[in-house]
Amino acid sequence: MIKPSIPKGTRDFGPVIVRKRNYIFNTIRQVFELYGFQPLETPAMENLSTLTGKYGEEGDKLMFKVLDNGDIFEAAGKAANNKELVAAISEKALRYDLTIPFARYVVMNQNDLALPFKRYQMQPVWRADKPQKGRYREFYQCDADVVGSNSLVNEVELLLIYDAVFTNLGLAGVELRVNNRKILSGLAEVIGKQELLTDITISIDKLDKIGAEGVRKELSDRGLSDTDINTIEKFLTIGGTNEEKLNQLADLLQSSATGLKGIEELKFVLNSGLTAFNNEPIIDVTLARGLNYYTGMIVEVKAPATVKMGSIGGGGRYDDLTGLFGLKGISGVGISFGVDRIYDVLEELNLFPETAQQSTKVLFLNLGEANAAAAFKHLQGLRAKGIAAEIYPDASKMDKQMKYANKRGIPFVAIIGESELSENNVSIKNLATGQQEKVAADAVAHYNF
RNA sequence: GUGGUUGUAGCUCAGUUGGUUAGAGCAUCAGAUUGUGGUUCUGAGGGUCGGGGGUUCGAGACCCCUCAUCCACCCCA
Numbered sequence: 001m002i003k004p005s006i007p008k009g010t011r012d013f014g015p016v017i018v019r020k021r022n023y024i025f026n027t028i029r030q031v032f033e034l035y036g037f038q039p040l041e042t043p044a045m046e047n048l049s050t051l052t053g054k055y056g057e058e059g060d061k062l063m064f065k066v067l068d069n070g071d072i073f074e075a076a077g078k079a080a081n082n083k084e085l086v087a088a089i090s091e092k093a094l095r096y097d098l099t100i101p102f103a104r105y106v107v108m109n110q111n112d113l114a115l116p117f118k119r120y121q122m123q124p125v126w127r128a129d130k131p132q133k134g135r136y137r138e139f140y141q142c143d144a145d146v147v148g149s150n151s152l153v154n155e156v157e158l159l160l161i162y163d164a165v166f167t168n169l170g171l172a173g174v175e176l177r178v179n180n181r182k183i184l185s186g187l188a189e190v191i192g193k194q195e196l197l198t199d200i201t202i203s204i205d206k207l208d209k210i211g212a213e214g215v216r217k218e219l220s221d222r223g224l225s226d227t228d229i230n231t232i233e234k235f236l237t238i239g240g241t242n243e244e245k246l247n248q249l250a251d252l253l254q255s256s257a258t259g260l261k262g263i264e265e266l267k268f269v270l271n272s273g274l275t276a277f278n279n280e281p282i283i284d285v286t287l288a289r290g291l292n293y294y295t296g297m298i299v300e301v302k303a304p305a306t307v308k309m310g311s312i313g314g315g316g317r318y319d320d321l322t323g324l325f326g327l328k329g330i331s332g333v334g335i336s337f338g339v340d341r342i343y344d345v346l347e348e349l350n351l352f353p354e355t356a357q358q359s360t361k362v363l364f365l366n367l368g369e370a371n372a373a374a375a376f377k378h379l380q381g382l383r384a385k386g387i388a389a390e391i392y393p394d395a396s397k398m399d400k401q402m403k404y405a406n407k408r409g410i411p412f413v414a415i416i417g418e419s420e421l422s423e424n425n426v427s428i429k430n431l432a433t434g435q436q437e438k439v440a441a442d443a444v445a446h447y448n449f
Numbered sequence: 450g451u452g453g454u455u456g457u458a459g460c461u462c463a464g465u466u467g468g469u470u471a472g473a474g475c476a477u478c479a480g481a482u483u484g485u486g487g488u489u490c491u492g493a494g495g496g497u498c499g500g501g502g503g504u505u506c507g508a509g510a511c512c513c514c515u516c517a518u519c520c521a522c523c524c525c526a
Contacts, residue, residue: 005517008517008518056524058523058524058525059524059525061450062524062525097526125526127525127526129524129525129526130450131518131519132519132520132521133519133520133521134526135525135526136526139526140526141526310526311526312526313526314526336526338526339526340526341526365484365485367484397483398483398484398485398486399482399484399485399486400486401485401486402485402486402487403486403487404486405486406486406487407486407487413485413486415484415485417484418484419484427484427485429485429486431486431487432487434485434486434487436485
Protein backbone atom coordinates (compact mmCIF):
# COMPACT_ATOMS: atom_id res chain seq x y z
CA MET A 1 0.00 0.00 0.00
CA ILE A 2 1.25 3.48 -0.85
CA LYS A 3 0.91 5.99 1.93
CA PRO A 4 -1.14 8.82 0.42
CA SER A 5 0.51 12.21 0.30
CA ILE A 6 0.69 15.37 -1.75
CA PRO A 7 3.79 17.15 -3.09
CA LYS A 8 5.73 19.39 -0.78
CA GLY A 9 4.36 22.89 -0.51
CA THR A 10 0.94 22.05 -1.95
CA ARG A 11 -2.35 21.93 -0.09
CA ASP A 12 -5.78 20.35 -0.20
CA PHE A 13 -8.59 22.72 0.58
CA GLY A 14 -11.49 20.96 2.28
CA PRO A 15 -15.12 22.08 1.89
CA VAL A 16 -15.05 24.46 4.84
CA ILE A 17 -11.86 26.14 3.68
CA VAL A 18 -12.93 26.39 0.05
CA ARG A 19 -16.12 28.16 1.14
CA LYS A 20 -14.18 30.71 3.12
CA ARG A 21 -11.64 31.18 0.35
CA ASN A 22 -14.45 31.66 -2.16
CA TYR A 23 -15.91 34.32 0.09
CA ILE A 24 -12.63 36.22 -0.23
CA PHE A 25 -12.35 35.60 -3.98
CA ASN A 26 -15.95 36.65 -4.54
CA THR A 27 -15.55 39.83 -2.54
CA ILE A 28 -12.47 40.78 -4.51
CA ARG A 29 -13.99 39.82 -7.85
CA GLN A 30 -17.12 41.84 -7.14
CA VAL A 31 -15.07 44.97 -6.47
CA PHE A 32 -12.87 44.41 -9.53
CA GLU A 33 -15.97 44.15 -11.68
CA LEU A 34 -17.52 47.24 -10.10
CA TYR A 35 -14.46 49.22 -11.09
CA GLY A 36 -14.68 48.07 -14.66
CA PHE A 37 -11.94 45.46 -14.72
CA GLN A 38 -12.34 42.51 -17.03
CA PRO A 39 -11.50 38.91 -16.27
CA LEU A 40 -8.59 37.13 -17.90
CA GLU A 41 -7.36 33.57 -17.61
CA THR A 42 -4.14 32.26 -19.05
CA PRO A 43 -2.85 28.68 -19.28
CA ALA A 44 -1.16 26.92 -16.38
CA MET A 45 1.81 26.40 -18.68
CA GLU A 46 3.67 28.97 -20.71
CA ASN A 47 6.46 28.44 -23.19
CA LEU A 48 9.70 28.29 -21.28
CA SER A 49 11.11 31.02 -23.50
CA THR A 50 8.28 33.35 -22.46
CA LEU A 51 9.23 33.05 -18.82
CA THR A 52 12.99 32.59 -18.61
CA GLY A 53 14.97 35.67 -17.79
CA LYS A 54 11.92 37.65 -16.69
CA TYR A 55 12.29 37.06 -12.97
CA GLY A 56 16.04 37.21 -12.59
CA GLU A 57 18.42 34.34 -12.02
CA GLU A 58 16.64 33.33 -8.83
CA GLY A 59 13.35 33.13 -10.67
CA ASP A 60 14.73 30.85 -13.35
CA LYS A 61 15.86 28.48 -10.63
CA LEU A 62 12.49 28.48 -8.90
CA MET A 63 10.51 27.85 -12.05
CA PHE A 64 8.82 24.46 -12.43
CA LYS A 65 9.77 23.12 -15.84
CA VAL A 66 7.59 20.62 -17.61
CA LEU A 67 9.30 17.62 -19.14
CA ASP A 68 8.73 17.11 -22.86
CA ASN A 69 6.89 14.02 -23.96
CA GLY A 70 8.54 11.45 -26.19
CA ASP A 71 12.11 10.30 -26.24
CA ILE A 72 14.00 12.77 -24.13
CA PHE A 73 16.82 10.33 -23.54
CA GLU A 74 18.37 10.93 -26.91
CA ALA A 75 17.93 14.69 -26.70
CA ALA A 76 19.47 14.72 -23.25
CA GLY A 77 22.60 12.98 -24.47
CA LYS A 78 23.56 15.91 -26.65
CA ALA A 79 23.50 18.42 -23.80
CA ALA A 80 26.87 19.54 -22.50
CA ASN A 81 25.70 21.24 -19.35
CA ASN A 82 22.69 21.74 -17.13
CA LYS A 83 21.37 24.72 -19.05
CA GLU A 84 21.50 22.90 -22.36
CA LEU A 85 19.91 19.86 -20.79
CA VAL A 86 16.91 21.87 -19.61
CA ALA A 87 16.56 23.43 -23.06
CA ALA A 88 16.79 20.00 -24.68
CA ILE A 89 14.16 18.20 -22.61
CA SER A 90 11.75 20.98 -21.60
CA GLU A 91 9.98 23.64 -23.60
CA LYS A 92 7.20 24.54 -21.14
CA ALA A 93 7.08 25.82 -17.57
CA LEU A 94 4.34 26.37 -15.02
CA ARG A 95 3.05 29.92 -14.60
CA TYR A 96 5.34 31.75 -12.18
CA ASP A 97 3.24 34.87 -11.72
CA LEU A 98 0.29 36.56 -13.43
CA THR A 99 2.01 39.68 -14.67
CA ILE A 100 4.28 38.23 -17.36
CA PRO A 101 1.53 36.07 -18.88
CA PHE A 102 -0.64 39.18 -18.86
CA ALA A 103 2.04 41.18 -20.68
CA ARG A 104 2.38 38.34 -23.18
CA TYR A 105 -1.38 38.36 -23.71
CA VAL A 106 -1.48 42.11 -24.28
CA VAL A 107 1.26 41.95 -26.88
CA MET A 108 -0.33 39.00 -28.66
CA ASN A 109 -3.69 40.73 -28.79
CA GLN A 110 -2.62 44.34 -29.18
CA ASN A 111 -4.68 44.85 -32.32
CA ASP A 112 -7.92 43.71 -30.73
CA LEU A 113 -7.61 45.23 -27.29
CA ALA A 114 -9.16 48.57 -26.48
CA LEU A 115 -6.47 50.45 -24.59
CA PRO A 116 -6.34 51.27 -21.80
CA PHE A 117 -6.97 47.64 -20.92
CA LYS A 118 -8.09 46.89 -17.39
CA ARG A 119 -7.91 43.25 -16.48
CA TYR A 120 -8.11 41.16 -13.35
CA GLN A 121 -6.89 37.63 -12.93
CA MET A 122 -7.18 35.14 -10.06
CA GLN A 123 -5.27 31.95 -10.69
CA PRO A 124 -2.70 29.71 -9.04
CA VAL A 125 1.01 30.12 -9.71
CA TRP A 126 3.85 27.72 -8.93
CA ARG A 127 7.31 28.24 -7.53
CA ALA A 128 9.86 25.60 -6.57
CA ASP A 129 10.72 27.52 -3.44
CA LYS A 130 11.48 25.85 -0.14
CA PRO A 131 8.15 25.93 1.66
CA GLN A 132 7.82 27.54 5.08
CA LYS A 133 5.29 29.48 7.08
CA GLY A 134 2.85 31.27 4.78
CA ARG A 135 4.86 30.19 1.79
CA TYR A 136 3.85 27.49 -0.63
CA ARG A 137 4.84 25.97 -3.94
CA GLU A 138 1.35 26.43 -5.30
CA PHE A 139 -0.53 29.56 -4.34
CA TYR A 140 -3.11 31.92 -5.75
CA GLN A 141 -2.53 35.43 -6.92
CA CYS A 142 -5.28 38.01 -7.41
CA ASP A 143 -4.11 40.82 -9.62
CA ALA A 144 -5.72 43.84 -11.20
CA ASP A 145 -3.72 45.88 -13.71
CA VAL A 146 -4.30 48.73 -16.13
CA VAL A 147 -2.04 48.97 -19.17
CA GLY A 148 -1.91 51.68 -21.76
CA SER A 149 -2.61 54.69 -19.58
CA ASN A 150 -0.23 57.03 -17.82
CA SER A 151 -2.94 58.79 -15.88
CA LEU A 152 -2.64 58.90 -12.14
CA VAL A 153 -6.40 58.41 -12.00
CA ASN A 154 -5.58 54.71 -12.30
CA GLU A 155 -3.48 54.86 -9.15
CA VAL A 156 -6.36 56.49 -7.30
CA GLU A 157 -8.81 53.88 -8.55
CA LEU A 158 -6.57 51.00 -7.54
CA LEU A 159 -6.15 52.41 -4.05
CA LEU A 160 -9.91 52.72 -3.88
CA ILE A 161 -10.20 49.06 -4.82
CA TYR A 162 -7.98 48.12 -1.88
CA ASP A 163 -10.07 50.35 0.32
CA ALA A 164 -13.34 48.85 -0.89
CA VAL A 165 -12.26 45.22 -0.67
CA PHE A 166 -11.00 45.46 2.87
CA THR A 167 -14.03 47.46 3.91
CA ASN A 168 -16.31 44.82 2.39
CA LEU A 169 -14.39 42.09 4.16
CA GLY A 170 -15.01 43.90 7.43
CA LEU A 171 -11.30 44.20 8.01
CA ALA A 172 -10.85 47.49 9.84
CA GLY A 173 -7.50 49.04 10.60
CA VAL A 174 -5.57 47.99 7.50
CA GLU A 175 -2.87 50.42 6.49
CA LEU A 176 -2.45 51.48 2.89
CA ARG A 177 1.14 52.53 2.61
CA VAL A 178 2.28 54.39 -0.47
CA ASN A 179 5.56 55.65 -1.81
CA ASN A 180 6.97 56.48 -5.21
CA ARG A 181 9.95 54.89 -6.85
CA LYS A 182 10.91 58.27 -8.29
CA ILE A 183 11.40 59.51 -4.74
CA LEU A 184 13.82 56.67 -4.07
CA SER A 185 15.53 57.39 -7.38
CA GLY A 186 15.71 61.02 -6.33
CA LEU A 187 17.41 60.00 -3.11
CA ALA A 188 20.04 58.04 -5.03
CA GLU A 189 20.42 61.02 -7.32
CA VAL A 190 20.94 63.46 -4.46
CA ILE A 191 23.61 61.20 -3.06
CA GLY A 192 25.09 60.83 -6.51
CA LYS A 193 24.95 57.02 -6.49
CA GLN A 194 22.25 56.24 -9.01
CA GLU A 195 23.94 52.98 -9.92
CA LEU A 196 23.33 51.76 -6.37
CA LEU A 197 19.58 52.46 -6.46
CA THR A 198 18.68 48.76 -6.28
CA ASP A 199 21.07 48.14 -3.40
CA ILE A 200 19.69 51.13 -1.54
CA THR A 201 16.07 50.12 -2.00
CA ILE A 202 16.72 46.52 -0.98
CA SER A 203 18.38 47.69 2.24
CA ILE A 204 15.77 50.31 3.04
CA ASP A 205 13.02 47.79 2.53
CA LYS A 206 14.39 45.77 5.43
CA LEU A 207 14.11 48.59 7.98
CA ASP A 208 11.23 46.92 9.85
CA LYS A 209 13.12 43.69 10.01
CA ILE A 210 16.71 44.59 10.83
CA GLY A 211 16.33 48.08 12.34
CA ALA A 212 18.19 51.30 11.66
CA GLU A 213 21.53 49.86 12.73
CA GLY A 214 21.12 46.87 10.43
CA VAL A 215 20.30 49.11 7.50
CA ARG A 216 23.35 51.27 8.22
CA LYS A 217 25.57 48.23 8.21
CA GLU A 218 24.08 46.83 5.03
CA LEU A 219 24.39 50.14 3.21
CA SER A 220 28.01 50.40 4.26
CA ASP A 221 28.62 46.81 3.08
CA ARG A 222 27.10 47.74 -0.24
CA GLY A 223 29.64 50.49 -0.68
CA LEU A 224 28.03 53.69 0.58
CA SER A 225 30.00 56.31 2.48
CA ASP A 226 29.11 57.63 5.92
CA THR A 227 27.95 60.94 4.40
CA ASP A 228 25.67 59.03 2.04
CA ILE A 229 24.31 56.95 4.88
CA ASN A 230 23.62 60.03 6.95
CA THR A 231 21.58 61.48 4.12
CA ILE A 232 19.67 58.24 3.81
CA GLU A 233 19.08 58.16 7.55
CA LYS A 234 17.70 61.68 7.41
CA PHE A 235 15.42 60.46 4.66
CA LEU A 236 14.27 57.47 6.68
CA THR A 237 13.35 59.53 9.72
CA ILE A 238 10.95 61.74 7.80
CA GLY A 239 7.69 61.76 9.75
CA GLY A 240 4.45 63.54 10.60
CA THR A 241 1.32 63.88 8.51
CA ASN A 242 1.35 63.13 4.79
CA GLU A 243 1.60 66.84 4.08
CA GLU A 244 4.53 67.30 6.46
CA LYS A 245 6.28 64.31 4.94
CA LEU A 246 5.85 65.75 1.45
CA ASN A 247 7.32 69.07 2.59
CA GLN A 248 10.34 67.41 4.17
CA LEU A 249 10.84 65.32 1.05
CA ALA A 250 10.65 68.38 -1.17
CA ASP A 251 13.31 69.99 0.97
CA LEU A 252 15.62 66.98 0.93
CA LEU A 253 15.23 66.18 -2.76
CA GLN A 254 15.13 69.72 -4.17
CA SER A 255 18.16 69.09 -6.37
CA SER A 256 16.57 66.07 -8.06
CA ALA A 257 14.05 66.61 -10.83
CA THR A 258 13.05 62.95 -10.66
CA GLY A 259 12.52 63.14 -6.93
CA LEU A 260 10.34 66.22 -7.25
CA LYS A 261 8.30 64.51 -9.95
CA GLY A 262 7.70 61.63 -7.57
CA ILE A 263 6.54 64.02 -4.89
CA GLU A 264 4.17 65.67 -7.37
CA GLU A 265 2.71 62.28 -8.28
CA LEU A 266 2.19 61.28 -4.67
CA LYS A 267 0.56 64.62 -4.00
CA PHE A 268 -1.91 64.05 -6.78
CA VAL A 269 -2.75 60.53 -5.75
CA LEU A 270 -3.36 61.53 -2.15
CA ASN A 271 -5.06 64.86 -2.72
CA SER A 272 -6.75 64.29 -6.03
CA GLY A 273 -9.97 65.53 -4.47
CA LEU A 274 -11.68 62.88 -6.55
CA THR A 275 -12.90 60.89 -3.62
CA ALA A 276 -12.55 59.98 0.03
CA PHE A 277 -11.06 56.83 1.54
CA ASN A 278 -12.21 54.77 4.49
CA ASN A 279 -8.57 53.95 5.10
CA GLU A 280 -6.59 57.04 4.20
CA PRO A 281 -3.31 56.03 2.48
CA ILE A 282 -0.19 56.82 4.47
CA ILE A 283 3.11 57.89 2.97
CA ASP A 284 5.88 55.50 3.97
CA VAL A 285 9.21 56.62 2.55
CA THR A 286 10.83 53.37 3.68
CA LEU A 287 8.54 51.35 1.44
CA ALA A 288 10.63 50.00 -1.41
CA ARG A 289 9.21 46.64 -2.59
CA GLY A 290 11.61 44.10 -3.98
CA LEU A 291 10.71 44.00 -7.64
CA ASN A 292 12.85 46.47 -9.49
CA TYR A 293 10.58 46.97 -12.44
CA TYR A 294 8.43 49.48 -10.54
CA THR A 295 8.99 53.04 -11.71
CA GLY A 296 6.23 55.16 -10.16
CA MET A 297 3.86 54.82 -7.24
CA ILE A 298 4.32 51.75 -5.07
CA VAL A 299 1.80 50.53 -2.54
CA GLU A 300 1.67 47.92 0.14
CA VAL A 301 -1.19 46.91 2.43
CA LYS A 302 -0.38 46.05 6.00
CA ALA A 303 -2.68 43.93 8.13
CA PRO A 304 -4.23 45.58 11.19
CA ALA A 305 -1.64 46.08 13.89
CA THR A 306 -3.49 43.66 16.17
CA VAL A 307 -2.41 40.66 14.09
CA LYS A 308 1.14 39.59 13.49
CA MET A 309 1.19 39.51 9.74
CA GLY A 310 3.19 41.38 7.19
CA SER A 311 1.95 42.59 3.87
CA ILE A 312 -1.42 41.35 2.60
CA GLY A 313 -1.21 43.08 -0.75
CA GLY A 314 1.00 45.23 -2.87
CA GLY A 315 1.58 46.78 -6.26
CA GLY A 316 2.77 49.73 -8.22
CA ARG A 317 3.41 51.33 -11.56
CA TYR A 318 5.85 49.87 -14.03
CA ASP A 319 6.90 51.36 -17.34
CA ASP A 320 7.46 49.32 -20.42
CA LEU A 321 6.49 45.88 -19.18
CA THR A 322 5.40 44.76 -22.62
CA GLY A 323 8.69 45.99 -24.07
CA LEU A 324 10.09 42.57 -23.20
CA PHE A 325 7.85 41.17 -25.90
CA GLY A 326 8.47 43.91 -28.45
CA LEU A 327 5.66 46.34 -27.68
CA LYS A 328 7.30 49.51 -26.42
CA GLY A 329 5.99 52.52 -24.59
CA ILE A 330 3.08 50.90 -22.78
CA SER A 331 2.91 51.79 -19.11
CA GLY A 332 1.04 49.77 -16.54
CA VAL A 333 -0.05 49.96 -12.96
CA GLY A 334 -1.38 47.12 -10.87
CA ILE A 335 -2.17 45.71 -7.48
CA SER A 336 -2.21 42.25 -5.99
CA PHE A 337 -4.03 40.60 -3.08
CA GLY A 338 -2.36 38.01 -0.86
CA VAL A 339 -5.30 35.66 -0.49
CA ASP A 340 -3.63 33.15 1.82
CA ARG A 341 -2.60 35.80 4.27
CA ILE A 342 -5.94 37.59 4.11
CA TYR A 343 -7.50 34.23 4.96
CA ASP A 344 -5.29 33.87 8.02
CA VAL A 345 -6.07 37.40 9.17
CA LEU A 346 -9.85 36.96 8.79
CA GLU A 347 -9.60 33.64 10.60
CA GLU A 348 -7.63 35.11 13.46
CA LEU A 349 -10.04 38.03 13.87
CA ASN A 350 -13.04 35.76 13.40
CA LEU A 351 -14.39 37.86 10.55
CA PHE A 352 -15.84 35.20 8.26
CA PRO A 353 -19.61 35.66 8.12
CA GLU A 354 -21.96 32.77 8.92
CA THR A 355 -23.12 32.72 5.32
CA ALA A 356 -19.60 31.90 4.16
CA GLN A 357 -19.58 28.77 6.25
CA GLN A 358 -22.90 27.11 5.61
CA SER A 359 -23.98 24.79 2.88
CA THR A 360 -27.11 22.67 3.19
CA LYS A 361 -29.89 24.20 5.26
CA VAL A 362 -32.15 21.17 5.65
CA LEU A 363 -31.53 17.46 5.64
CA PHE A 364 -34.56 15.22 5.10
CA LEU A 365 -34.17 11.96 6.92
CA ASN A 366 -34.70 8.85 4.87
CA LEU A 367 -37.13 6.58 6.70
CA GLY A 368 -38.13 4.24 3.92
CA GLU A 369 -39.35 4.36 0.37
CA ALA A 370 -42.80 5.92 0.80
CA ASN A 371 -41.48 8.49 3.25
CA ALA A 372 -38.60 9.41 1.01
CA ALA A 373 -40.98 9.92 -1.89
CA ALA A 374 -42.89 12.49 0.18
CA ALA A 375 -39.63 14.15 1.12
CA PHE A 376 -38.66 14.52 -2.51
CA LYS A 377 -41.60 16.80 -3.24
CA HIS A 378 -40.50 19.14 -0.48
CA LEU A 379 -36.88 18.99 -1.63
CA GLN A 380 -37.68 20.30 -5.07
CA GLY A 381 -39.96 22.99 -3.66
CA LEU A 382 -37.26 24.25 -1.32
CA ARG A 383 -34.56 24.13 -3.97
CA ALA A 384 -36.78 26.17 -6.30
CA LYS A 385 -36.86 28.80 -3.56
CA GLY A 386 -33.08 28.79 -3.34
CA ILE A 387 -32.88 26.86 -0.08
CA ALA A 388 -30.19 24.18 -0.17
CA ALA A 389 -31.83 20.90 0.80
CA GLU A 390 -30.92 17.26 0.54
CA ILE A 391 -32.10 13.83 1.56
CA TYR A 392 -30.03 11.18 3.26
CA PRO A 393 -29.61 8.65 0.47
CA ASP A 394 -29.83 5.48 2.56
CA ALA A 395 -32.67 4.42 4.82
CA SER A 396 -30.28 4.01 7.72
CA LYS A 397 -31.02 4.15 11.38
CA MET A 398 -32.31 7.49 12.48
CA ASP A 399 -29.58 8.19 14.94
CA LYS A 400 -26.96 7.65 12.28
CA GLN A 401 -28.68 10.17 10.02
CA MET A 402 -28.97 12.68 12.87
CA LYS A 403 -25.27 12.30 13.59
CA TYR A 404 -24.54 12.90 9.95
CA ALA A 405 -26.53 16.15 9.93
CA ASN A 406 -24.78 17.23 13.07
CA LYS A 407 -21.35 16.52 11.73
CA ARG A 408 -22.06 18.28 8.46
CA GLY A 409 -23.19 21.34 10.35
CA ILE A 410 -26.63 21.25 8.74
CA PRO A 411 -28.87 23.45 10.91
CA PHE A 412 -32.26 21.79 10.27
CA VAL A 413 -33.51 18.24 9.99
CA ALA A 414 -36.88 17.41 8.44
CA ILE A 415 -38.55 14.20 9.51
CA ILE A 416 -41.33 12.45 7.64
CA GLY A 417 -42.16 9.25 9.49
CA GLU A 418 -45.32 7.19 9.68
CA SER A 419 -47.22 9.67 11.80
CA GLU A 420 -46.23 12.69 9.68
CA LEU A 421 -47.15 10.79 6.56
CA SER A 422 -50.65 10.05 7.85
CA GLU A 423 -51.10 13.56 9.32
CA ASN A 424 -49.75 15.13 6.12
CA ASN A 425 -47.16 17.26 7.90
CA VAL A 426 -43.41 17.42 8.49
CA SER A 427 -41.49 17.59 11.75
CA ILE A 428 -38.75 20.17 11.50
CA LYS A 429 -36.02 20.11 14.09
CA ASN A 430 -33.57 22.91 14.74
CA LEU A 431 -30.35 21.18 15.67
CA ALA A 432 -28.86 24.22 17.35
CA THR A 433 -31.73 24.71 19.82
CA GLY A 434 -33.03 21.13 19.87
CA GLN A 435 -36.55 22.44 19.31
CA GLN A 436 -38.89 20.59 17.01
CA GLU A 437 -42.22 21.55 15.49
CA LYS A 438 -44.76 20.07 13.14
CA VAL A 439 -45.39 22.04 9.97
CA ALA A 440 -48.26 21.40 7.58
CA ALA A 441 -47.01 19.83 4.36
CA ASP A 442 -47.96 22.74 2.13
CA ALA A 443 -46.33 25.25 4.48
CA VAL A 444 -42.86 23.73 4.38
CA ALA A 445 -41.75 25.80 1.39
CA HIS A 446 -42.53 28.97 3.37
CA TYR A 447 -40.83 27.85 6.56
CA ASN A 448 -38.24 30.27 7.86
CA PHE A 449 -35.11 28.09 7.71
C1' G B 450 21.57 27.35 -1.45
C1' U B 451 22.79 27.88 4.47
C1' G B 452 21.44 26.74 9.67
C1' G B 453 18.25 24.36 13.05
C1' U B 454 13.52 21.41 14.75
C1' U B 455 10.61 17.17 14.78
C1' G B 456 9.32 12.02 12.81
C1' U B 457 5.51 6.65 17.75
C1' A B 458 -2.42 4.55 15.98
C1' G B 459 -6.60 8.30 11.17
C1' C B 460 -5.29 13.15 14.35
C1' U B 461 -2.64 15.49 18.78
C1' C B 462 0.98 13.56 21.67
C1' A B 463 3.21 10.41 26.33
C1' G B 464 6.93 6.64 26.63
C1' U B 465 11.96 7.25 33.01
C1' U B 466 19.54 5.78 33.31
C1' G B 467 18.43 1.07 27.03
C1' G B 468 14.80 -4.02 30.02
C1' U B 469 8.67 -8.49 29.61
C1' U B 470 3.09 -8.05 25.47
C1' A B 471 4.55 0.22 23.11
C1' G B 472 0.25 3.81 26.01
C1' A B 473 -3.45 8.15 26.53
C1' G B 474 -6.99 11.66 24.63
C1' C B 475 -9.73 12.65 20.33
C1' A B 476 -11.69 10.20 15.98
C1' U B 477 -13.85 5.44 13.94
C1' C B 478 -17.10 1.10 14.54
C1' A B 479 -20.64 -1.70 17.64
C1' G B 480 -23.96 -1.78 21.84
C1' A B 481 -26.95 0.70 26.00
C1' U B 482 -31.50 3.20 22.53
C1' U B 483 -37.04 -0.55 16.78
C1' G B 484 -38.82 7.85 16.05
C1' U B 485 -34.22 11.86 17.58
C1' G B 486 -28.02 14.34 17.02
C1' G B 487 -24.51 17.34 19.84
C1' U B 488 -23.83 15.20 26.62
C1' U B 489 -23.09 10.02 29.24
C1' C B 490 -21.76 4.72 29.88
C1' U B 491 -19.78 -0.22 27.97
C1' G B 492 -16.92 -2.71 24.46
C1' A B 493 -14.04 -3.38 19.84
C1' G B 494 -10.77 -2.54 15.80
C1' G B 495 -6.41 0.17 14.66
C1' G B 496 1.06 0.75 15.22
C1' U B 497 7.35 -3.18 10.89
C1' C B 498 7.85 3.29 16.57
C1' G B 499 9.68 7.36 8.81
C1' G B 500 13.40 3.91 6.05
C1' G B 501 18.30 1.41 6.04
C1' G B 502 22.64 0.00 8.63
C1' G B 503 25.43 -0.31 13.37
C1' U B 504 26.48 -0.80 18.95
C1' U B 505 24.26 -4.31 22.69
C1' C B 506 22.39 -10.37 25.81
C1' G B 507 18.45 -6.74 24.73
C1' A B 508 16.98 -0.50 20.86
C1' G B 509 10.97 3.36 20.14
C1' A B 510 15.22 5.35 23.08
C1' C B 511 22.29 5.36 21.73
C1' C B 512 25.59 6.06 16.90
C1' C B 513 25.92 6.65 11.34
C1' C B 514 23.43 7.29 6.67
C1' U B 515 18.94 8.50 4.22
C1' C B 516 14.04 10.35 3.48
C1' A B 517 10.23 13.41 5.17
C1' U B 518 8.57 17.62 8.19
C1' C B 519 8.32 22.31 10.26
C1' C B 520 11.01 26.87 11.41
C1' A B 521 14.71 30.77 10.47
C1' C B 522 18.07 33.05 6.75
C1' C B 523 18.52 34.27 1.35
C1' C B 524 14.64 35.59 -1.80
C1' C B 525 9.71 36.40 -2.13
C1' A B 526 3.55 36.39 -2.19
